[in-house]
Amino acid sequence: MHQTDAETQCLLGAVNTPLTRRMFAVTSLATGFALSTLPVSAQTITTPAEGLLAGEVKIPVGDGELPAYRAQPAGKGPFPVVLVVQEIFGVHEHIKDVCRRFARQGYLAIAPELYARQGNPAGISDIQTLIKDIVNKVPDAQVMADLDSTVAWAKANGGDTARLGVTGFCWGGRITWLYATHNPAVKAGVAWYGRLVTPGTALQPMVPVDLVQKLNAPVLGLYGGKDSGIPLEDVDRMRAALKAAGKASSEIHVYPDAPHGFYADYRPSYRPEEAADAWKRCIGWFKANKVG
Template sequence: MDRVDAEAQCLLSPINHTLSRRMFAMTTLAGGFALSTLPVSAQTITTPTDGLVAGEVSIPVEGGSLPAYRAKPAGKGPFPIVMVVQEIFGVHEHIKDVCRRFAKEGYLAVATELFARQGNAASFTDTGALIRELVNKVPDAQVMADLDATAAWAAKDGGDISRLGITGFCWGGRTTWLYAAHNPKLKAGVAWYGRVTSAPTELQPMVPVNLVQKMNAPVLGLYGGKDGGIPMADVERMQKALAAVNSRSTFHVYPDAPHAFHADYRPSYRPDNAKDGWKRCLEWFRINGV
């Protein structure tokens, strides 16, 4: 076993077997956008695949395999790895495009459909029902293990596991904070408007603000000052908790931005904030070895 395979194997953590014995609800990615996000904005960005290897792949996990979207530069590599974590709406066209944007910057980017065991987010027409009936039923332990499997797979697909990063949006932003406290191999994370405080549940007991002492890698938080779902008081509480342990993690807040300001397919999109956030994201990864 070579060094890359050995390090990749170290990322595979045990998962509670009761989480993996259910039938997988999704075996391929949904096309287009989630029904609950329609209509799609005319500002939606589409990144071409020229010079890239891009498309759907399958990630082996406990109990089966998960569909995912991978984009990387054409060529041998190895390439630094960025795991892109979905919003509550699943791995749809915007998340796939974010992978292509990273690939254009020289990364192997992969977005795994982390709801695949529980259901298809794209089929829901009501956001409230989507959260109650699907998102809230996805265990934190399952997500962490599936991301470990994704990282290990990427290392065998031309990725450099010693340069591993993660970024996520909304639900994926919270997941980014959690994964930074989970994987000691992680180099850096970028969390876009993910919750940092919440009431723990049986399936989702992990709360970012309670995990600051366990952080293995620095996280850049990109947040909107007018986010209706994430009060600035929560952000300030997280900032204080990080400062108390001398963490290198930090925040950048866009005072007039709402939630989902990077989502160019939605009315919440703020082009200037999204462009600046993307620049900060890339710089954060580069200065932290991703």
């Protein structure tokens, strides 16, 4: 079948070409864990959904609908809102469980599948292929807009977006820093081991260390001292940038012996002691900054 230039451009994921509903590669969330994370550790935590309103929802966006996982208390709201931004593996079982953990703390937690147009991360078994074929093709501008749409959905469905927080892990840790510069409604962010100084690309030009002056809210960074992908030099540079920008309300806590992914209980990188302490810091940060 012959394709026009416009159709070809759209299929290649050009940022400025609107996608139709038929172009969404992911229309519902994966079940279980992403293939590239298997086998799952025996330490994996499962948070029950009893007493919660939890499950898949659809987020209207300009070119279709994003699948998302939402968890909140079953009682009457409105509830403070936490955007939960996925790891590179997409919205798989761990991210869903994190949403339920927040819901048990009284939040409406929602995690949109931010790769929905680019591909299904759950079905890819090789991490490098996942990064090349999907992760690197997701535009920053698209992510910011999709998170805005998620906030609008939360506001219309029992969420109090005057108490809005954002948190994310790995890929989502970087996005947490960025969204806190993008949306002035954000009251606080918690970034778990997200990239800080990696140079931008044409599709992903935003670099957290270069945008600290634009932070709309305090961000807590949670990092591992033995993270091979985010050296302590990067953390020190981010701390210096925050200080120079007069953003003393943001801070970074480093766990000296923790690797990347220390909160991911389904993976060998999990460190129970550091993870438990970081979770307490996360919840405390949100409550101290009017998200809760």
